[in-house]
Amino acid sequence: MKILSFLLAFALSFSAHAQLFLTQTGETRFFSKTPVEDISAVNKKVGVVLNSQTGEIVVRMAITDFNFPNKLMQEHFNENYLESEKYPYGLFRGKIQNLPDLTKPGTYDVSAPGSLDIHGVKQDRTMKGKITVQGDKITLQSDLQVALVDHKIEVPKLVFAKIAEVIDVKNQFVLQKK
Amino acid sequence: MKNSVLFFLLAFVCLSQTARAQDDDLLKSLDQPTSKTFTSATFKGTRLINGHTVETVKGKHLDFLISHRFGRLNSGVDNFYGLDEASIRLGLEYGITDRLTAGVGRSNIQKTVDLYLKYRLLRQSTQGSLLSVTLFASDAIVTEPTRSNASSTLYYNNGERQNWTFQALIARKFSDRFSLQLMPTLLTLAKPEQGPKAIPAVGIGGRFKISKRVSINAEYYARFLSESDQLTAPGGVKSYNAVAVGVDIETGGHVFQLHFTNSQGMIEKQFLSQATGNFFKGDIHYGFNISRTFSFDRKTKKDW
Numbered sequence: 001m002k003i004l005s006f007l008l009a010f011a012l013s014f015s016a017h018a019q020l021f022l023t024q025t026g027e028t029r030f031f032s033k034t035p036v037e038d039i040s041a042v043n044k045k046v047g048v049v050l051n052s053q054t055g056e057i058v059v060r061m062a063i064t065d066f067n068f069p070n071k072l073m074q075e076h077f078n079e080n081y082l083e084s085e086k087y088p089y090g091l092f093r094g095k096i097q098n099l100p101d102l103t104k105p106g107t108y109d110v111s112a113p114g115s116l117d118i119h120g121v122k123q124d125r126t127m128k129g130k131i132t133v134q135g136d137k138i139t140l141q142s143d144l145q146v147a148l149v150d151h152k153i154e155v156p157k158l159v160f161a162k163i164a165e166v167i168d169v170k171n172q173f174v175l176q177k178k
Numbered sequence: 179m180k181n182s183v184l185f186f187l188l189a190f191v192c193l194s195q196t197a198r199a200q201d202d203d204l205l206k207s208l209d210q211p212t213s214k215t216f217t218s219a220t221f222k223g224t225r226l227i228n229g230h231t232v233e234t235v236k237g238k239h240l241d242f243l244i245s246h247r248f249g250r251l252n253s254g255v256d257n258f259y260g261l262d263e264a265s266i267r268l269g270l271e272y273g274i275t276d277r278l279t280a281g282v283g284r285s286n287i288q289k290t291v292d293l294y295l296k297y298r299l300l301r302q303s304t305q306g307s308l309l310s311v312t313l314f315a316s317d318a319i320v321t322e323p324t325r326s327n328a329s330s331t332l333y334y335n336n337g338e339r340q341n342w343t344f345q346a347l348i349a350r351k352f353s354d355r356f357s358l359q360l361m362p363t364l365l366t367l368a369k370p371e372q373g374p375k376a377i378p379a380v381g382i383g384g385r386f387k388i389s390k391r392v393s394i395n396a397e398y399y400a401r402f403l404s405e406s407d408q409l410t411a412p413g414g415v416k417s418y419n420a421v422a423v424g425v426d427i428e429t430g431g432h433v434f435q436l437h438f439t440n441s442q443g444m445i446e447k448q449f450l451s452q453a454t455g456n457f458f459k460g461d462i463h464y465g466f467n468i469s470r471t472f473s474f475d476r477k478t479k480k481d482w
Contacts, residue, residue: 047208058204071236072471
């Protein structure tokens, strides 16, 4: 009986350690310079969750939440480029390798290998970025480049505004302890 | 012995349980109720071919439209199959809000200026309305000077130059490839050449996407005219119901609409009362619409 209770405590201690940090209002923006006009968009409703024990991280964003200054561009982006009716979400699942102690304030360089799923095409990617710890708040910053070819995003040959083959993406996620 | 086996079993079960729970939890903790999303891109532009679609210009955006209709295909090689002549309409449309658009245009046919308002009454959405409904009202003002020759109408005051059109545009996007629209319409002519002053009509039109960026469109307006109503266009020519078929090509930023129609006019008043071509006898005008959108929305500033 003693052993059983010890075991239970032991099992419980495992789950007690797993601390989740999350946000539903992370920001992802991307930018593409074209000779005609610059294309930029921001998504302020990115969901991010991080397990401080295992370093597992999931980032999910609805493609339709990207806001463009030019609404016609936004329509084309959703309808023809990312086909957001078919593939509503962009998703990253990864695991932060060199996870620092998230109880100690400071800024740390981290990298997270995982899979990036955009437009229904999964790519193995390693995200590199910075983690800044301030009390119960963790800020994740990460820049990456996404090649359109990698995710089968087609640019029509007739397009006047030449879209860059590689898109610069910036992420800033402020996570709160759950 | 028993105890140690139990220990391992229990530990294993507990550990695998927590591991699995975390895996699910991670994505589950992000789940949020899906909000209502409005159907976008029922049509690619504010025009189906000649007439309007349910689409309005987005708030603080300005659309510049250039529409052309060449002469008749059956006018022979001397007239380069119609390409030697063209009628044109230039237009500007501004989105006051996402749902309210004001527009102005001018065409060379009878030097007509058209002013209109469009209001999106209902929007098709995932958990709501099955249909999009947009209300449309326009005044087409004929500004050509009165000449006392047989082929032009005599205007004695400015009231006789106003021609009002009222429409309800009712559409549904059935799939990402197919949209259909019905257009109950009332056109009032202040001074018809010959025929009734009020012309009720109903239009039907749609688009079918044959590839990601190309769609085939068709549009037909049936007018309710009694047998005795001989509605004639200026010059005493018989007018027909407006027929049009075309393709839309989206090139990112622009939409090209290329089409064939029996109406040389590009606004409601003109294609409902002055479409003088018999489409099935080759009185077909080749034409195009091009639109370019400019954004004046400073709120979404580029804080890159």
